[in-house]
Amino acid sequence: MNSYATDLSTIYEAYERIxxxxxxxxxxxxxxLSRHGGADIHFxxxxxxxxxxxxxxxxxxxxxxxxxxxxSAGVVTHSSGNHAQALALAAEQRGIPAHIVMPSNAPQVKQxxxxxxxxxxxxxxxxxxxxxxTAAAIVAETDATFIHPYNHAGIISGQATxxxxxxxxxxxLDVIIAPVGGGGLLSGIAIAAKAINPAIRIVxxxxxxxxxxxxxxxxxxxxxxxxxxxxxDGLLTSLGDLTWPVVRDLxxxxxxxxDFQIISAMKLIMERAKILTEPSGAVSYAAAVKIDFESxxxxxxxxxxxxxxxxxxxxxxxENCRDR
Ligand SMILES: Cc1ncc(COP(=O)(O)O)c(C=O)c1O
Numbered sequence: 177m178n179s180y181a182t183d184l185s186t187i188y189e190a191y192e193r194i195x196x197x198x199x200x201x202x203x204x205x206x207x208x209l210s211r212h213g214g215a216d217i218h219f220x221x222x223x224x225x226x227x228x229x230x231x232x233x234x235x236x237x238x239x240x241x242x243x244x245x246x247x248s249a250g251v252v253t254h255s256s257g258n259h260a261q262a263l264a265l266a267a268e269q270r271g272i273p274a275h276i277v278m279p280s281n282a283p284q285v286k287q288x289x290x291x292x293x294x295x296x297x298x299x300x301x302x303x304x305x306x307x308x309x310t311a312a313a314i315v316a317e318t319d320a321t322f323i324h325p326y327n328h329a330g331i332i333s334g335q336a337t338x339x340x341x342x343x344x345x346x347x348x349l350d351v352i353i354a355p356v357g358g359g360g361l362l363s364g365i366a367i368a369a370k371a372i373n374p375a376i377r378i379v380x381x382x383x384x385x386x387x388x389x390x391x392x393x394x395x396x397x398x399x400x401x402x403x404x405x406x407x408x409d410g411l412l413t414s415l416g417d418l419t420w421p422v423v424r425d426l427x428x429x430x431x432x433x434x435d436f437q438i439i440s441a442m443k444l445i446m447e448r449a450k451i452l453t454e455p456s457g458a459v460s461y462a463a464a465v466k467i468d469f470e471s472x473x474x475x476x477x478x479x480x481x482x483x484x485x486x487x488x489x490x491x492x493x494x495e496n497c498r499d500r
Contacts, residue, residue, distance in 0.1 A: 198236060
């Protein structure tokens with residue numbers, strides 16, 4: 177048997193650790209969106225998770241797993257997105273320092289959100305190399321623990337708790353669709369869900385402009401994403417060496433959607449189901465619309481992974497989408 181970054185019993189332990197600090201997010205349905213998707217669709221609303229994204233699950237699991245000695249030196253990451261906010265909040269709740277390396281072009285609202293959780297922000301050049309060397313320098317200077325946004329066993333275990341809740345909230349689930357960036361969420365869900373019900377179908381939803389998981393799976397080899405380009409800004413990253421084997425072995429398929437399909441899905445979800453989703457969060461439903469399900473009764477969970485975006489950006493995206 178293959179061994180992966182985590183397993184079901186470790187995921188249950190993670191859930192015990194975090195269940196009193198994370199929100200058990202609701203599952204919502206909408207008849208019109210089910211009809212449009214050709215299945216019985218359930219939206220797992222991680223846009224309503226603390227910090228507005230599932231990322232708080234993994235971050236709090238890792239921060240709560242640190243020994244007191246490790247914790248006292250704090251945590252470090254490089255991220256301009258939801259992981260930065262999630263780690264900053266998890267650190268604040270444990271009362272330990274968080275050092276967040278952000279590219280100098282990260283929007284002010286994101287810097288403000290991270291600073292609002294009391295984290296120290298270190299700006300760097302907007303390149304992966306600069307982010308990595310800056311984070312390494314902070315680790316050397318402070319002895320803080322580096323927490324990777326997805327290629328980390330504790331992060332994957334935390335994200336996997338989405339699947340544990342889904343099994344409790346929806347009976348007889350046939351399919352789970354989750355977005356894939358670096359694959360922390362998707363691989364965690366796949367490990368938990370296949371261990372609970374090997375017959376369940378796990379689908380990764382990926383933007384066409386960052387389709388490294390699709391290409392990796394098609395070729396059987398990990399292919400890194402170069403120059404990603406998509407409106408789904410949480411999904412720009414490449415799979416890592418912990419997430420790739422899970423996507424390769426336990427994910428049934430990756431469905432690729434273009435930006436027009438993502439924005440159309442986002443608009444429908446907001447208009448019909450009243451769920452505020454960011455583009456990355458709408459990718460799972462965009463994929464559902466593309467899939468030909470066996471019957472309208474097929475029970476499908478779409479993970480709405482996050483809801484963080486400027487309100488003015490929503491109308492801008494929808495206007496541009498209309499022009500196409
Ligand atoms: C809203 C949202 N959805 C999905 C993802 C992708 O998660 P992962 O990198 O674990 O695949 C991210 C990552 O930042 C995100 O912020």
